[in-house]
Amino acid sequence: MTRRSTKGVFTALLLVMMLLLTAVPAFALDAPTSSTPFSTPSEVTSITIGGKAVVYEADDNGSAKFIRAVLNPGSTEYDLKHA
Known part of the structure; x- marks a missing residue:
């Protein structure tokens, strides 16, 4: 060459x-097109994120499961981080 x-x-x-x-x-x-809630794993007794309740979800664009904070209407991730 x-x-x-x-x-x-x-x-x-x-x-x-x-x-x-x-x-x-x-x-x-x-972004996932939808999220499906699933039941709390039996090994988990309590989880909060920034003092907020959580929801367990699986998205439709992969097999991963997520623990997400339940935010108040109008709240953002910034509000959660700086609570």
Whole structure:
């Protein structure tokens, strides 16, 4: 390979990497289309987040289960963090 063709291949590789890396955050920010509540695990007796009650949910875009704080209407994550 000549120096010029090596430079072209390297440039193309960097372009592909850049496109893939800009797409990853977009996929990570996809919100679930729905959440399904599930019962409290038997091993858990009590959980609060910032003094707020929690709900146990599984989202439809993966198999992970989440423990989420139940916020008052109009409250935000900021309110929970600075309670």
